[in-house]
Amino acid sequence: MELWELGAWDIAHKVRAKEVSAQEVLESHLARISEIEPGLCAFLEVLEAEARIAASRVDAKIAGGEDPGILAGVPCAIKDNMNIKGTACTCGSKMLDGYISPYTATAIKRMSREGAVVTGKTNLDEFAMGSSTESSAYMVTRNPWDPDRVPGGSSGGSAAAVAAGLSTVALGSDTGGSIRQPASFTGIVGLKPTYGRVSRYGLVAFASSLDQIGPFGRDVRDVALLLEAISGLDTADSTSVERPVVPWSKRLERPLKGLRAGVPKELLGLSVDDGVRDAFYRALSHLADMGAVIEETSLPALRYALDAYYVIAPAEASSNLSRFDGVRYGLSTRGKALDDMYHATRAQGFGPEVRRRIMLGTFALSAGYYDAYYLRAAKTRTLIRRDFDEAFKVYDVLLSPATPTVAFRAGEESGDPMTKYLADAMTVSANLAGIPALSVPCGFARPSDAGLTGRDLPCGLQIMGKPFDEETVLAIGYAVEASVREEMEEKSGRMRRNLLLSKECERVD
Amino acid sequence: MTERAYDMTIGLEVHVELLTGSKMFCRCSTRFGDPPNTNVCPVCTGLPGALPVPNHEAVKLGLRAALGLGARINLRSGFDRKNYFYPDLPKGYQITQYRTPLAEDGFIEISEPPKRIRIQRIHLEEDTGKSIHAGDDITTAEYTLLDFNRCGVPLIEIVSEPDMSSPEEARQYLERLQRVLRFAGVSDVKMEEGSMRVDCNISVKPRGTAVSGKPVEIKNLSSFRAVVRALSYEFQRQARLLEEGKTVVRETRHWDEAKESTYPLRTKGSSQDYRYLPEPDLPDLVLEESFVEEVKRDMPRLPAEIVAYYTEKLGLPEYDAEVLTLDPNLSRFFDDCVERGADPKTAANWIMGDIMGYMNRQGLTYEKIPLSTENLVEMLGLLKSGVISGKIAKDVLVKVIETGKTPSEIVKEEGLTQVSDEGELLSIIQEVISANPGPVQDVKNGKEKAIGFLVGQVMKATRGRANPAKVNIMLKEKILS
Amino acid sequence: MKIDMKHIADLAKLRLSPGELESMERDLEMVLAHIERLAGIDLEGVEPTFGSREPAGVRLQQDDPKPGLSRACLLELAPSARDGHYVVPARESEGGR
Numbered sequence A: 001m002e003l004w005e006l007g008a009w010d011i012a013h014k015v016r017a018k019e020v021s022a023q024e025v026l027e028s029h030l031a032r033i034s035e036i037e038p039g040l041c042a043f044l045e046v047l048e049a050e051a052r053i054a055a056s057r058v059d060a061k062i063a064g065g066e067d068p069g070i071l072a073g074v075p076c077a078i079k080d081n082m083n084i085k086g087t088a089c090t091c092g093s094k095m096l097d098g099y100i101s102p103y104t105a106t107a108i109k110r111m112s113r114e115g116a117v118v119t120g121k122t123n124l125d126e127f128a129m130g131s132s133t134e135s136s137a138y139m140v141t142r143n144p145w146d147p148d149r150v151p152g153g154s155s156g157g158s159a160a161a162v163a164a165g166l167s168t169v170a171l172g173s174d175t176g177g178s179i180r181q182p183a184s185f186t187g188i189v190g191l192k193p194t195y196g197r198v199s200r201y202g203l204v205a206f207a208s209s210l211d212q213i214g215p216f217g218r219d220v221r222d223v224a225l226l227l228e229a230i231s232g233l234d235t236a237d238s239t240s241v242e243r244p245v246v247p248w249s250k251r252l253e254r255p256l257k258g259l260r261a262g263v264p265k266e267l268l269g270l271s272v273d274d275g276v277r278d279a280f281y282r283a284l285s286h287l288a289d290m291g292a293v294i295e296e297t298s299l300p301a302l303r304y305a306l307d308a309y310y311v312i313a314p315a316e317a318s319s320n321l322s323r324f325d326g327v328r329y330g331l332s333t334r335g336k337a338l339d340d341m342y343h344a345t346r347a348q349g350f351g352p353e354v355r356r357r358i359m360l361g362t363f364a365l366s367a368g369y370y371d372a373y374y375l376r377a378a379k380t381r382t383l384i385r386r387d388f389d390e391a392f393k394v395y396d397v398l399l400s401p402a403t404p405t406v407a408f409r410a411g412e413e414s415g416d417p418m419t420k421y422l423a424d425a426m427t428v429s430a431n432l433a434g435i436p437a438l439s440v441p442c443g444f445a446r447p448s449d450a451g452l453t454g455r456d457l458p459c460g461l462q463i464m465g466k467p468f469d470e471e472t473v474l475a476i477g478y479a480v481e482a483s484v485r486e487e488m489e490e491k492s493g494r495m496r497r498n499l500l501l502s503k504e505c506e507r508v509d
Numbered sequence B: 001m002t003e004r005a006y007d008m009t010i011g012l013e014v015h016v017e018l019l020t021g022s023k024m025f026c027r028c029s030t031r032f033g034d035p036p037n038t039n040v041c042p043v044c045t046g047l048p049g050a051l052p053v054p055n056h057e058a059v060k061l062g063l064r065a066a067l068g069l070g071a072r073i074n075l076r077s078g079f080d081r082k083n084y085f086y087p088d089l090p091k092g093y094q095i096t097q098y099r100t101p102l103a104e105d106g107f108i109e110i111s112e113p114p115k116r117i118r119i120q121r122i123h124l125e126e127d128t129g130k131s132i133h134a135g136d137d138i139t140t141a142e143y144t145l146l147d148f149n150r151c152g153v154p155l156i157e158i159v160s161e162p163d164m165s166s167p168e169e170a171r172q173y174l175e176r177l178q179r180v181l182r183f184a185g186v187s188d189v190k191m192e193e194g195s196m197r198v199d200c201n202i203s204v205k206p207r208g209t210a211v212s213g214k215p216v217e218i219k220n221l222s223s224f225r226a227v228v229r230a231l232s233y234e235f236q237r238q239a240r241l242l243e244e245g246k247t248v249v250r251e252t253r254h255w256d257e258a259k260e261s262t263y264p265l266r267t268k269g270s271s272q273d274y275r276y277l278p279e280p281d282l283p284d285l286v287l288e289e290s291f292v293e294e295v296k297r298d299m300p301r302l303p304a305e306i307v308a309y310y311t312e313k314l315g316l317p318e319y320d321a322e323v324l325t326l327d328p329n330l331s332r333f334f335d336d337c338v339e340r341g342a343d344p345k346t347a348a349n350w351i352m353g354d355i356m357g358y359m360n361r362q363g364l365t366y367e368k369i370p371l372s373t374e375n376l377v378e379m380l381g382l383l384k385s386g387v388i389s390g391k392i393a394k395d396v397l398v399k400v401i402e403t404g405k406t407p408s409e410i411v412k413e414e415g416l417t418q419v420s421d422e423g424e425l426l427s428i429i430q431e432v433i434s435a436n437p438g439p440v441q442d443v444k445n446g447k448e449k450a451i452g453f454l455v456g457q458v459m460k461a462t463r464g465r466a467n468p469a470k471v472n473i474m475l476k477e478k479i480l481s
Numbered sequence C: 001m002k003i004d005m006k007h008i009a010d011l012a013k014l015r016l017s018p019g020e021l022e023s024m025e026r027d028l029e030m031v032l033a034h035i036e037r038l039a040g041i042d043l044e045g046v047e048p049t050f051g052s053r054e055p056a057g058v059r060l061q062q063d064d065p066k067p068g069l070s071r072a073c074l075l076e077l078a079p080s081a082r083d084g085h086y087v088v089p090a091r092e093s094e095g096g097r
Ligand SMILES: [Mg+2]
Pocket: B015, B096, B125, B157
């Protein structure tokens, strides 16, 4: 077995036990990257030199008898909307072409302190707005299961890198499903923590009241381990909460007897592909076999979640993205007067999807429409939250498919932007309610557009939990994982070993 | 022009910079006058990913202002974003308090005519950076230089109700407001340095009519004088328009100090739409009752309270008490003198007379009173014990101020000690008597007034050093016995 | 509903060509057609939710100045700088806040 095939848990233990050095682990990954990356396009930048320094530091610590941290020597890729001092942070946008960040995000500082080795910055939908990573201004990331398909988004680069074995774990950000959906599309595990659990300081804001940084890994334990490293109060983020960091990675095995899980019928009522639905029900029956009580339930307000989300997120985004004005950093197209500069810079710097959301959000906040759109959406959010509060009085967790479909084909354009937005239908409510939600692979499904020769693609199950109850969410995820472990390991191991992406992807520099 | 047939309604929006060490939402220094762009960080320059954290002291000072203005504190308020594009506003929005301000319903009393001006709201916000327009003025500049040192400095905005009906009332309101904020230690409130900025809203309507005029906003006012001038100008301009049967356009106008007139700043069709949004990066500002109590307890004394103390406890006339509370430094100076044993009325006279006179001549502000209370009290002691005369004391005071030496040092060095020695005085008195036979005869004839002239002659001969009371007695003795 | 696209684009400082405005309008109308469902929800007496419930009140930080970033470091990022300042084109005379 190659070092790049190991999980974070194993790497950290082997490195700490001096069975292998952080540098050896890193070199194995760098070699894997140089082999696979040209055809995968997961990384906007590979931070080779910086990674080598970080790995040698971990080794030096171990040699010096110091504690190297719980992620000792674990390679980690970072979605390129998080700041790392001295490196580029593009957010997948032309707007930030050439921008070099002068400071580091709290989550990355914490992870590095625990011995993680940052290997590079990964591709994303521009400013994290999208579900396919196609709206990146730089390149289109491929899904390692099928290069003609998208890895999901917006954290598609991070998901693809972990799924393809280019990185052991990765960080993404999730505003409406941007961790869970790509995790589902690439057959890995992704967690959106409770809002406030992980500091947002240094994460370029999309929608501040919904954004949350979270971990990707190839198994639940790795995700739990990375969560331990990045969680905790940060006084630099006023929305960060003071809650104990739990050793989640050691609390995964839990009897499911007596556990109550609800399945919101509003989510299953959405147009879910048959294959995905089948895989979901198979997972449910596994959980029932293990003693969990699973019932259909109703959270009526979830029917409006997508509508509320597509008002609130663009509204906040329109304000958050106002700082990209060509004055202090990034792209600046100068005209003869100030207004020319603003208009030209923003029209050139933002791609179509970002513009669309800025326009939508500006409209929803504008005089005469605030009450009808933004305020109504904010009130609807209260109803959604109430429904979750009520449901969690009865159930420990709520379950749904993570996505209505498996990975779709790249380049699919429908006339109606709302069709694309439907990809977030399962996931947005967790962001609106601020609750933790995990996507864990629960099997494979045949894409509806695959035809006869198409291969099965992974699909994920979503576990939503009570605020700050990541412990239960991860434990259920661990049980789901166990139920499909053999099939998953066999298929994804084979996928990675046989991965041969012939075509180089197009990159814009 | 029939100005008298029109009434004006004035409301003021005052922005005041708070006296904190660091900025509203980051830890950069608020120091004034540092080289451009040296007190800056990811937060106050709006770098992507940076987040705000409010300043404890700013909240405290905001509360003090609110308490000083008799306002009702909102124990739960919140922050909002005011969205607009301007190069000195790095995030593209200003963090302010829109839905619920820190405090509401305060007031300021003015005296002429006695009137209560209501304050609608007091809220916290952040200042913008500074734009320096390269060129003659805003309209001809080719480019703008930006300095973000001031960006993010904590402000309170104090919005009055439209309760003022003359430029003079506006001036009084501002003076009183300034005085309260200074005494409360909230701000140094200097219009010249921009730590106090005033926007005026004025509307004009024919007297006796119920229709309210359209408010015009005036900006760029850098002194109280400018406020008064601009309001007077605007009143006349609007009254003239109405007189001519024209309508007043609702707009923002800029005061041109040099031309003493206002001109419209914004005529573009698209009106402002700030698209206010609850600040998602900040939870509500929730104040503990105990925090408010603590601020109340630590509240410095305010002018009204001090005036009452001076008149009731120290027996000063109302006028003196008002003058001494023009400024906190001045009243602290006075308090210190009294504490060091000076007679309150004497100290008040000297401060209001010679000291303030000197400061006025020299153009000094109250920020730095040019002598120490020790020295003033020492001089008052020398005067009281008869070591120096009142006239000499006036000179000594100036010398103390100018040299920094103590009064005793100056008296000693310059030999200014009052002459009370009878032998020395006697010989001078003899000379004066022989030189002025006429007035001496008048004294003998019972003309009391003539004695004054003779005392004056003795004082002149001693260059003011003689003890006038003693000279008076000795002269009478000499002439009448 | 008719959206004043020109006005919204102006507020957002996005100069779009007539063609872009047109397709943008189509997109927004399609999205708004879905979102229109919000109008049908009974929200009588419901308080809005703008953010999370925790922390219940914002934490305040000490008023204690700390050095931030160096000017050189920041101005290096600037599209245009002069004499320690950022530089932007002047606004047109009829522009303004
Ligand atoms: Mg204001």
